[in-house]
């Protein structure tokens with residue numbers, strides 16, 4: 264990301280809101296009351312682009328980003344969003360077909376939006392997009408599990424289910440999203456949150472596209488235990504696998520929402 268700001272002096276109304284909203288305080292007015300970086304401001308700028316997003320007149324461009332290329336901020340109806348949250352289910356029955364390409368493309372474009380601590384570019388997503396590749400991963404996994412000399416409890420459970428015709432590792436999904444993190448690029452303390460936030464956004468967005476997902480601890484465990492499976496995910500060097508979400512076209516449709524009862528919630532004064 265190029266760190267620089269350009270002010271359209273015709274448009275700037277010198278309101279200073281960009282300076283006020285800068286989370287790291289690296290902007291100031293110049294002698295003509297136009298915003299500029301403080302000395303060495305670029306070094307501490309986290310490139311969050313809030314300065315461009317908040318400018319009421321579109322006078323501030325950030326790096327090569329033109330404010331006219333942003334969309335106006337708007338929120339979807341709260342009831343609709345809540346309906347989506349309530350309607351999301353873990354899907355364990357998928358159609359034996361690829362996830363449509365246009366839907367995957369929409370997901371890929373969405374993935375730049377989930378926040379990360381310090382606005383770091385620290386995540387990698389490996390997305391298995393074809394049923395063919397998913398079947399290769401599945402075959403390799405079960406070959407390894409069936410031929411294991413001393414199967415651990417995970418292998419044993421998966422093996423028994425497989426012999427009964429159930430793929431309890433990947434749940435018959437035709438796609439898979441693995442998120443990985445480069446901890447050297449991550450703000451200390453945000454290692455747990457960053458990848459899960461990304462995958463959570465993806466989870467909900469996928470449901471809005473009519474796709475099914477299931478968070479998959481089992482698939483994660485397997486990828487960590489079978490190096491050949493891990494390498495099929497093509498996770499770049501320096502990144503560590505963090506979590507896995509299965510994805511596909513649902514082969515079932517839930518009629519109504521569940522009525523969960525859980526969590527301890529206390530509204531404090």
Ligand SMILES: Cc1cc2nc3c(=O)[nH]c(=O)nc-3n(C[C@H](O)[C@H](O)[C@H](O)COP(=O)(O)O)c2cc1C
Nearest residue numbers: 351352353354355431434477478479480481482521
């Ligand atoms: C972190 C996490 C790990 C999960 N791992 C698995 C898994 O390995 N296999 C599976 O079938 N479901 C898995 N699930 C799905 C849960 O079982 C499911 O979310 C829960 O039963 C509630 O159902 P719902 O998601 O339809 O509301 C996981 C869910 C979460 C949040």
